[in-house]
Structure formats: C-alpha cells, structure tokens
Amino acid sequence: MPRLSVEELELSFGGIRALNKLSFAVAEGELCALVGPNGAGKSSVFNCITGLYRPSAGRVVFDGRDLLRLPAHRVAAQGVARTFQNLALFPRLTVLENVLLGGHLNERPGPLACALHLPRHRRAERALRAQADEVLALTGLESLAGNPASGLPYGTLKRVELARALMSRPRLLLLDEPAAGLPHGEVGELGDLIARIRAELGISIVLVEHHMGMVMSISDKVVVLNLGRRICEGTPEEVSRDPEVIAAYLGEAA
Numbered sequence: 001m002p003r004l005s006v007e008e009l010e011l012s013f014g015g016i017r018a019l020n021k022l023s024f025a026v027a028e029g030e031l032c033a034l035v036g037p038n039g040a041g042k043s044s045v046f047n048c049i050t051g052l053y054r055p056s057a058g059r060v061v062f063d064g065r066d067l068l069r070l071p072a073h074r075v076a077a078q079g080v081a082r083t084f085q086n087l088a089l090f091p092r093l094t095v096l097e098n099v100l101l102g103g104h105l106n107e108r109p110g111p112l113a114c115a116l117h118l119p120r121h122r123r124a125e126r127a128l129r130a131q132a133d134e135v136l137a138l139t140g141l142e143s144l145a146g147n148p149a150s151g152l153p154y155g156t157l158k159r160v161e162l163a164r165a166l167m168s169r170p171r172l173l174l175l176d177e178p179a180a181g182l183p184h185g186e187v188g189e190l191g192d193l194i195a196r197i198r199a200e201l202g203i204s205i206v207l208v209e210h211h212m213g214m215v216m217s218i219s220d221k222v223v224v225l226n227l228g229r230r231i232c233e234g235t236p237e238e239v240s241r242d243p244e245v246i247a248a249y250l251g252e253a254a
C-alpha cells in the first residue's frame with residue numbers, strides 16, 4: 001500500500017480546471033517531485049492534500065485514511081507537515097524557539113499540567129527539547145539555536161522552516177518550492193539536506209520545485225503536470241527524455 005495515494009482529483013475555479021483527474025502515489029520513504037510549468041496545478045495539489053482546497057471529486061488517501069474527510073486542522077495531526085513558498089517564521093523568536101513551535105502538536109500534557117508545572121509537563125518539555133536538539137543537529141543549525149531569526153540569511157531561515165516542520169515527526173513532508181529565492185550556490189546544499197532528511201528519517205517527501213537540477217539529482221520519482229493533468233511519471237532519466245515533457249517545458253527556464 002502506498003503511503004500517499006492521490007486519486008482522480010478534480011478541482012476547478014470558475015472556468016479554470018486546476019486539476020483534471022489527477023492521480024499519483026508516493027511510497028514509504030520515497031522522494032517524489034511534482035513539477036510542471038506555472039499554473040500546472042502543483043500548489044493546488046498541496047492545498048487539496050492539506051485540506052485548504054476541497055476538490056469536487058477524487059480521494060487523497062494517507063496511510064489508509066481519506067484525508068478529504070477531515071477538516072484542515074486535523075490533517076497535520078495525521079502526520080503531514082508542509083513548508084510554504086514564503087517563510088512563515090517569527091523574527092523576534094530565536095531559532096530554537098521557532099523550531100520548538102513545530103513540536104507542540106504531539107506533546108500536549110494539558111493546560112492544568114502546564115499551569116502547575118506537573119512532572120508530566122516537565123517530562124514533555126524535556127522530550128521536546130531533546131527532539132529539537134536532534135532536529136537542529138540534522139539541519140546544521142545547532143550553533144545558531146540562540147540567535148534571533150531576524151537578520152539570519154535567507155538560506156538559513158529556509159533550514160529553520162524545514163527544522164520546524166520536522167518537529168511534528170511527520171510521515172509525509174510536503175515541500176513547496178524550497179529552493180525559490182535561494183542564491184544559486186546554496187541550492188545544491190539544500191538538496192543535500194533534503195536527501196539526508198529522507199535517508200535518516202525515512203519519511204516520504206513530495207517536492208514541488210522549479211529548480212530542475214535539484215529535482216533531477218535527489219528525486220526517486222518525478223510526476224510531471226501540465227494544465228492540471230499528469231502528463232508523465234517516471235525516474236528523473238525517464239521523464240527528461242519524454243517528448244510531451246519536453247514540449248510542455250519548451251521556453252520554460254529549466
């Protein structure tokens with residue numbers, strides 16, 4: 001059984017068919033890239049998986065459960081984490097504090113235990129801190145833990161966002177154009193980090209990315225969309241040889 005199965009999704013905005021019977025699957029521990037020209041429907045797929053958009057037909061099955069039956073706020077609790085194209089960090093908080101914010105979902109001892117500083121609350125805090133230390137080490141941010149987020153370089157903030165997403169211990173990580181806006185020289189480093197996260201944590205990743213160098217070097221599988229339809233799926237080598245993919249990308253900066 002695949003970890004994530006997107007089945008025949010249909011989504012329209014007025015006369016625009018954003019998703020047209022779109023299907024693809026992601027196995028456990030697989031890194032699947034979703035690529036396609038602007039307006040192909042990539043963000044719409046993420047918005048359907050996370051419950052922000054409601055497709056008119058189709059299913060999104062994650063570990064056997066249909067996510068479309070859940071309200072958006074319950075999707076994350078199933079083990080789905082997402083990063084956004086635009087950074088959503090708190091500039092005045094430190095790197096560690098920003099990262100810790102991603103963890104409260106799993107470790108919730110209840111308001112009374114928190115207010116009274118009961119042992120259960122202290123244990124939960126210690127576990128969360130230990131987890132944050134692990135995540136900071138994995139993302140290479142240990143030495144910056146005490147720095148305020150404001151003023152850190154953009155590439156570092158992208159890593160903080162990634163670290164925060166990992167704090168919920170997701171089984172599925174959705175990355176929305178993580179390399180957008182990065183200086184060219186830092187794209188390879190970010191790609192290495194994403195590949196390391198997949199290898200060390202064994203989580204499934206769906207990567208939406210225009211930077212084809214990164215996509216081709218770290219993905220197991222590439223799903224190519226155009227006008228809401230899947231036009232090709234295969235290994236990076238297979239899709240890069242496909243005539244329909246080449247036609248869809250003609251004139252696109254790849």
Ligand SMILES: Nc1ncnc2c1ncn2[C@@H]1O[C@H](COP(=O)(O)OP(=O)(O)OP(=O)(O)O)[C@@H](O)[C@H]1O
Nearest residue numbers: 013016017018036037038039040041042043044045
């Ligand atoms: N909230 C919305 N309201 C109206 N139209 C929308 C909305 N969201 C997406 N669309 C339309 O749906 C289509 C798919 O858009 P989507 O943002 O999913 O594409 P994309 O592949 O993520 O593009 P990009 O690479 O530019 O981010 C486009 O025609 C877009 O204009």
